[in-house]
Amino acid sequence: MKDMRDFIQAAEKEGQLKRITAEVDWNLELSHIAKLNEEKAGPALLFENVKGYKTPVITSVCTTTERLSLIMGAPIKSSLVDLMRFWVEKSNTLIPPKFVDKSKAPCKQNIMKGSDIDLFKFPVPHYYPKDGGRFMGTAHFFITKDPDSGWVNLGTYRAQLLAKDRIGTQFIKGKHADIMLKKYAAMNKPMPVASIVGCDPLLFLTGAARISAFVSEYDFAGSVRGEPIEVVQGETVDLPIPAHAEMVIEGFVDAKEFMDEGPFGEYTGYYSGVGTDKRNYEQVTCVTYRDNPIYWGTTVGKAVTDTHMTMALSYGATLWQQLTVGMKIPGIKAVYCPPEGAGRFLAIISVKQMYPGHVDQVATAAISTEMGAYGLKTVIVVDEDIDPWDIPRVLYALSFRFQPNRCQVIKRGRSTPLDPSLPIDERDITGRLLIDATIPYEWKDKPIPVELDPDIVKKVLGRWQELGF
Ligand SMILES: Cc1cc2nc3c(=O)[nH]c(=O)nc-3n(C[C@H](O)[C@H](O)[C@H](O)COP(=O)(O)O)c2cc1C
Ligand SMILES: [Mn+2]
Incomplete structure (x- = not known):
């Protein structure tokens, strides 16, 4: 898979995409159709007739595990956990991108520069009633380069359409683009x-x-694809651009320049940027796009949407990888960060305990990984007989194995300014709760589990039909 067109073809073949030919308004109507469809775990939607525009809009690309599997190149029936394992495997190797000539880069088919630049030429949706405007960048990412090391970062940070040649940014403190911008x-x-x-x-x-x-x-990404991603030099910026991109908005962010931005209906289910938040913005220097481009947007908003599925996959996998490959902690059976918690506020980890304090090690390690150190609020550790994605069994452990006195409250940690459980002007720091829902390893007298006698089970199953089942 090289581009959005390959995805559309693959999704259509699998019955995972629906074309909508009726006219739909970019102003609230399109997003509401997409959101209601996502709440039913419906297909990806290709809106072919957006009022006032020729360019189609695709949404709901990542909302189901089937479509995440298609994107990852994994069997379509893979579970989220299968995909996480696959992700962990792929993160052990890295394949750098490969530059191609501009003539081989469809993203250069059309070029707008100077006074020709007009982002209103694209069918940018207005998603939620109290959004501050239309959001050009939702299912998008910003490419930036570290001025010291040359490290190239891809980061998804929302981008509001602020003027025909300006889009907003929201690089939250400590995100990679924020670190680079400060340099x-x-x-x-x-x-x-x-x-x-x-x-x-x-x-x-x-x-x-x-x-x-x-x-x-x-x-x-190259490692997942098994071959280098094809990139091409930017027109006005020294950055590697995906050669097969539909639209590329090149420009500059000046750390000293600010504009009003937001609010936006965020993945927490609440608006963020309420009031008069000032943010840096991208001053656009060039827009390049393919012939008959396809605009991609996503609803963000209340769980569960593309954002939650995407984060549950990648954050869960990253936490798993960092605990096992990075920190080499033994006994980790599985990690799960539920989509309902956007894969970031709540982590459930299943462990085969091997020594006293093992559970505490796992829980404190989790909140110290790159993933967990940022905004992870609750860690639940369960025994190896419980799959962390099996929520009824997790509730069982929380009922019968958990003891409040074995919980630990961590008073301070890095938070996200989007967490609605904190007062709006005090969101830098969060508390954390580590929940031990296991039977302690060091207990000599462990509770004896009630299990059926295997011989009798065999015998009654042999009589099952006779018994009238
Ligand atoms: C649809 C969507 C929108 C997002 N918007 C933002 C945003 O506005 N600001 C932000 O800092 N992170 C945002 N995130 C989360 C970042 O993409 C995520 O933290 C990622 O790790 C950032 O890349 P980095 O680690 O290279 O900094 C968003 C994620 C998704 C899926
Ligand atoms: Mn990064």
């Missing part, structure tokens, strides 16, 4: 950026993933 600011230079709208959906998954600092998301 450019110290050098008194604006930061070159490119926003990519519509491409191989895998690149969006990686843009939203918590790949470690100094590792390029391109290299991880």
Whole structure:
């Protein structure tokens, strides 16, 4: 899979995509159709007739495990956990991207520069009633480059359509683009950026993933694809651009320049940026796009949407990988970060205990990984006989194995400013709760589980029909 067109073809073949030919308004109507469809776990939607525009809009690309499997190149019936295992495997190797000539890069088929630039030429949706405007970049990512090391980052950060040649940014403190922007600011230079709208959906998954600092998301994507991602030099910025992208918005972010941005209906189910938040913005220098481009958007909003599925996959996999491959902690059976918690606020980890304190090690390690150190609030550790995605069994453990006195409250940790459980002006720091829902390893007298006698089970199953079942 090289681009969005390959995805559309594959999804259509699997009955995972629906074309909508009736006219639909970009103003609220399109997003509401998409959201209601997502709540029913419906197909990806290709809106072919958006009021006032020729360009089609695709939504709901990542909402189901079937479509995540198609994107990852895994068997279509894979579960989220199968995909997480696959992700962990692929993160052990990295394949850097490969530059191709501009003539082989469809993203260069059309080029707008200078006064020709007009982002209103694209059918950018207005998603939720109280959004501050239309959001150009939702299922997109910004490409940036570290001025010191040359490390190229792909990061998904929302981008509001602010003017015909401006889009907003929301680089939350400590995100890779924020770290880079501060370096450019110290050098008194604006930061070159490119926003990519519509491409191989895998690149969006990686843009939203918590790949470690100094590792390029391109290299991880190359590993998943088993071959280098094809990139091409930007027109006005020195950045590698996905050659098969539908739309590329090149420009600069000046750390000293601000505009009003937001609010936006975020993945927490609440608006963020309420009031007069000022943010840096991208001043656009060039827009390139394919012939008959396809615009890609996503609803974000209340769980469960593309955002939650994407994060549950990539954040869960990253946590798993960091605990096992990174920290080499023994006994980790599985990790699950439920989509309902956007894969980031709640983690459930199943462990085969091997020594006293093992559970505490796992729980404190989880909140210290790159993934867990940012905003993870609750860690539940269960014994190896419980699959962490089997929520009824997790509730069982929380009822019969959990003891409040074995919980630990961590008072301070890095938070996300989007967490609605904290007061709006005090969201830098969060508390954390580590829940031990296991039977302690060191107990000599462990509770004796009630199990059926295997011989009798065999015998009654042999009589099953006779018994009238
Ligand atoms: C649809 C969507 C929108 C997002 N919007 C933002 C945003 O506005 N700001 C932000 O800092 N993170 C946002 N995120 C989360 C980041 O993509 C995520 O933290 C990622 O790790 C950032 O890349 P980085 O690790 O290279 O900084 C969003 C994720 C998704 C899926
Ligand atoms: Mn990154």
